[in-house]
Amino acid sequence: MDQGTQKRRGRRAAGEDTKSALLAAAREVFVERGFDGATVRMIASRAGVDAAMVNHWFGSKEGLFAQAVLQVPIDPNELVRRLLDGPADEIGYRIVRTFLTIWDATGGGQFVALIRSVTSHEGVAKVLREVFLNTIFKQITTELGLDQSELRATVCATQMVGLGMVRYVVHFEPLASTPVETLVGMIGPTMQRYLTGPLA
Template identity: 40%
Template structure:
């Protein structure tokens, strides 16, 4: 899982004074890099769900308070570990809190805008290739997406089959990322952002909210019970 490790993380700026729990003689950059390496190992070995900041601190040989000094929470640490090019876990709640008839378009535009730079495109392609070809990476990325993104979307949209609808929306987004930035299939790879948003937005809108832009709010159809 070398592609998703953080061994080459550049040093962070030195905070004033010696942070609590930092190994004696180490710098802020050394401590942060040590934590990131420990996190990469912990996530790979135990998965995202079973890993904890306390366990990562223990593996790194630092006080848990030092982990919190550099990283807000486990989500933040995981994203840093894989050098995530964007943070859907942070943005989705805001999108769902906005106008309900613009949710699908907002999600599509957010993804395409965040991946506009060549650096972001290269990173997301590397993350997906690694996740597809490496079982530990697949597991931890799946667990992160399910817990921190899909579950939050399902809670936000509510209604019948919310988990399924959130997962279907995610499948559309991942499919777009794969075809546009990894496989580079034309004409998707070179299509203007506005055109892709106009075409994909209504599909995401239907999955997430259950109605198309301009239509009255109505619940998503329930699947027949088996």
């Protein structure tokens, strides 16, 4: 039985090594090449592992990006599906609820890590913008048939980035400990207007 435990622990450790190597290589390659320029093959080769390991551990290039750069353990395509699942005139509320729930789950740690990497590496901000606009936001605006989609996307970003900064980085009270549903009620209407309302 000791031997079996040993074996399983060994296999798990090797798997974790592969995963870590892929995450480190992905951060480098996404920053060097951008999201569209980076390929799964390039990242796997940099990590010294088989390209099939990317699908095995992260589901897709988007999933690897989410964990390596966004520090969020959710595939962006899955995230979009979750946000679009419900009435269009409540999507702003769902965005606030979904992001706060994901970020609160790690006590804000993931958000803080994301902000650190964005503020210290120019490249990360560029890649983040690319995926945020081209992967996550374009699907939402196409689905909802919105005009001025890039401006709407970036105005939405101001509200969500600031919400994370005040709640998890500077910890301004009472907002830092206000319940998620109260914040959804206050900030949801803002996001809804930025997405589907008149902009000015």
